[in-house]
Amino acid sequence: MRVLDAFADRDAQSAGEAVRVARGNAISLHRARVLAALGAPAERIIVTGSGFERAPRFLSRLKAYGTLCANDPDIVTALKEPVLAAELLRALGFEVPQTLRSAPPDAQGWLRKEIGGAGGVHVRPAKGAAGRARCYYQRIVAGRPLSVTFLADGERAHVLGFNAQAFSLVGDAPYCYVGAVTCQVDLALEHSMQMRLDRLVRITGLRGLNGLDFMLDGERVCVLDVNPRPTATFELYEPDFAEGLVRWHVRSFFSPVPEFADALQARSFKARGYRILFAEHALRIPEGVEFAAWCRDLPNAGHAIAAGEPVLSVFADAATPALVQAQLAQRLREMKQMLADWRVDIPPTRQLDRMRSEATWESKR
Numbered sequence: 001m002r003v004l005d006a007f008a009d010r011d012a013q014s015a016g017e018a019v020r021v022a023r024g025n026a027i028s029l030h031r032a033r034v035l036a037a038l039g040a041p042a043e044r045i046i047v048t049g050s051g052f053e054r055a056p057r058f059l060s061r062l063k064a065y066g067t068l069c070a071n072d073p074d075i076v077t078a079l080k081e082p083v084l085a086a087e088l089l090r091a092l093g094f095e096v097p098q099t100l101r102s103a104p105p106d107a108q109g110w111l112r113k114e115i116g117g118a119g120g121v122h123v124r125p126a127k128g129a130a131g132r133a134r135c136y137y138q139r140i141v142a143g144r145p146l147s148v149t150f151l152a153d154g155e156r157a158h159v160l161g162f163n164a165q166a167f168s169l170v171g172d173a174p175y176c177y178v179g180a181v182t183c184q185v186d187l188a189l190e191h192s193m194q195m196r197l198d199r200l201v202r203i204t205g206l207r208g209l210n211g212l213d214f215m216l217d218g219e220r221v222c223v224l225d226v227n228p229r230p231t232a233t234f235e236l237y238e239p240d241f242a243e244g245l246v247r248w249h250v251r252s253f254f255s256p257v258p259e260f261a262d263a264l265q266a267r268s269f270k271a272r273g274y275r276i277l278f279a280e281h282a283l284r285i286p287e288g289v290e291f292a293a294w295c296r297d298l299p300n301a302g303h304a305i306a307a308g309e310p311v312l313s314v315f316a317d318a319a320t321p322a323l324v325q326a327q328l329a330q331r332l333r334e335m336k337q338m339l340a341d342w343r344v345d346i347p348p349t350r351q352l353d354r355m356r357s358e359a360t361w362e363s364k365r
Contacts, residue, residue, distance in 0.1 A: 004037050006051075010298035031058060038065040045069060045250060049230055053080050054116030054134075069253045071228040075204050079226045080116050082136040092199045093192075094223040098139040103131055110137050111175075118227070120167055123175040138224070143217030147180065149233045150197055151245070151260060152206035153252040157197035158260045159190070160237045160245075161269075164321065165213070170278050171308035179313070179328070180233050181273030181321050189221065200226070208249045209234045235296075235315075236272040272317040273324040277335055279305045283342040294331060304344070311339065 001016030006029060008020035021033040029051045038046075044066035052059050056076035062068050079085050086099040103126065104110055110126035115134045117123070126137050145165040150157040163180040170176035185193075200206065211231035213224045230249060238245050241263060251257050274296075287301045297313045305311055314335060316327035 002037070004034055007297075007299070009300055011296055031055075035061070035065075038062070041065050043067075047246065047250065050118050050227075052076065052229070053118060053227075056080070056116075069208060069250050071206055071208065071210075075206065076228050079204070079228050082113075082115060082138070085226065088203070089200075089223050089226070092203070093196050095221060096223050097141045100137045102137070104137055104139075107137070109140050111140055112137055118177075120175040120177040121170075121173040123173070125174070141215050141217070141222045143215035143220065143222065145213070146183070146185075146216050147211050147213045147231070147233060148193055148197070149209070149211050149231060149237065151248055151252060151257070152201045152208060152210055153256040153258075153260075154205050154207050155202060155256045157194065157201045157206075157210075158257070158264060159194055159197065160234065160264070163233045163236065166275065176278075177276075178278070179273065179275035180236065181324050181328075182236050182269075182271055183321050184269060185216070188219075189216075193221075204228075207252045209245060232274075236274070239272075239317075240267045240270070270317060271319065271321045271324045272315070273321070273328055274313050274315045275328045275332055276313050277311045277332060277339075279307050279309050279311050279339065280336070281307050281343050282345060283311075283339055284344045286342060292331070292334075295335070311335075 003012040003016050003018045004021045005012040005018055006020070006022040008018040012018035019033075019037040021030055021037055022028065023030040041064055046062055046066045046068045048059065048062070048068070048070040052070070053076060056073040059068065059070050059073045059076065062070070078088070082099050083101055086096045089096045103112075107126035107128075112124045112126040112129045112131075112135050114122035114132060115136060145167065147163045147165055149160040149163065151160065152158075162183050162185050164183045165177065166179045166181075167175045168178045170178070197212065206228060209230040211227040211233060213227070215222045215224065234245050241248065248257060248260055248263075252260075276297075283305050285299045285301050285303045285305070289301065291298050291312070294315050295312050296315060297310070299305065299312060312335070314328060314331040316324045316331060318324045318327055
C-alpha cells in the first residue's frame with residue numbers, strides 16, 4: 001500500500017510506503033506531487049481524505065489513476081456551496097443558521113468562514129474581518145458543538161455515533177478544532193437525525209464515511225456543515241470493527257451495505273476521545289524518542305515544528321466521556337512536559353494561515 005500524506009509521519013510509514021506530498025512546509029497538498037506519486041494509471045483503489053473540499057474538481061483527475069473511492073465532485077461542490085447547501089438542508093428538515101455570501105450590514109454576531117475550509121482555522125468573527133473571494137458569513141448560534149459520524153451507501157446513513165467537539169484559540173485562529181470525545185444523545189435526537197441523514201444520502205448519493213457538524217441547544221439542533229469525506233472522528237469507532245472501517249468505506253462505493261447495520265447493533269457504547277497537541281513554541285523532534293502507545297500521528301525524528309503547528313494527537317478511552325476528558329488532560333500535560341526539552345529557535349516562516357490553503361491537520365488522516 002502507498003500512502004500519500006502531507007507529513008509522511010511515522011503512522012503513515014507504518015501503514016505502507018509513505019510519500020510526502022505537502023506544498024513546501026505547509027500542510028496543504030501539492031497537486032503535482034500527488035499526481036507524480038500516483039505514477040501511471042493502474043488497477044488500484046484510491047481512498048482520499050480531507051483537503052479536496054477547496055478543489056473538488058481535482059478529484060476528477062484522480063479517476064484516471066485508479067478506482068476512486070470518494071464522493072462525486074458535483075456532490076462535494078454542492079455541499080460546500082454555502083447558500084445552496086443551507087437550502088438543501090432546510091428542505092430536508094434541518095434548521096440552519098442564516099447564511100450569506102456577502103458581508104451582513106451589521107457583522108456583530110456573525111462569523112466569516114471560507115468555502116471548503118476545515119479544522120476551524122479559517123473561522124473568524126465577521127466584525128472587523130476582511131472579506132475574501134471564497135468566504136461566506138454565518139450567524140452565530142448558541143449551543144454545544146457536536147458532530148455525527150456516519151457511513152453512507154447511497155441509500156441510507158449508518159450512524160456510527162455522536163461526538164462532542166472541542167475548539168480552542170491556536171495562534172490567531174480563535175475556533176481551531178482540537179479534538180473530540182464520543183457522547184450519547186437522547187433517543188429523540190437519534191431518531192430525527194437518522195431520518196434526516198437517510199434523506200440526505202438518498203438525495204445526494206453520498207457514499208463512504210462522512211460527518212455532519214451541528215450545535216445542540218437544549219432540544220434545538222442547528223446544522224453548520226456537511227463533510228462529504230472521512231472525518232477524523234471515524235478513528236474513535238475503528239476499534240469496534242474487526243475488519244476496520246476503511247474496508248467498509250471502500251465497499252460502500254461499490255454497492256449498498258445493509259449488513260453493516262448488524263455490525264452496528266453488535267456494539268455497546270464506548271467512550272473514546274482524542275486531542276491534537278499544538279506546539280506552544282518552536283521545537284525539533286530528537287532522534288530515538290519513544291512516544292507512549294496512546295500517541296498517534298507521530299512526527300519523524302529531526303522534524304522542525306513551528307509554534308502554533310500540530311505536533312501529534314493523544315487518545316484515550318474509559319467508562320464515561322468525563323473520564324476520557326480527564327485522561328486526555330493528563331496525557332496532554334505529560335506530552336507538554338516532554339516537548340519543553342525540545343525547544344529550538346526556528347524563524348517564523350510558517351504561520352498558521354498556511355494551513356488554510358487546501359487542507360488542515362485532518363489531511364493526516
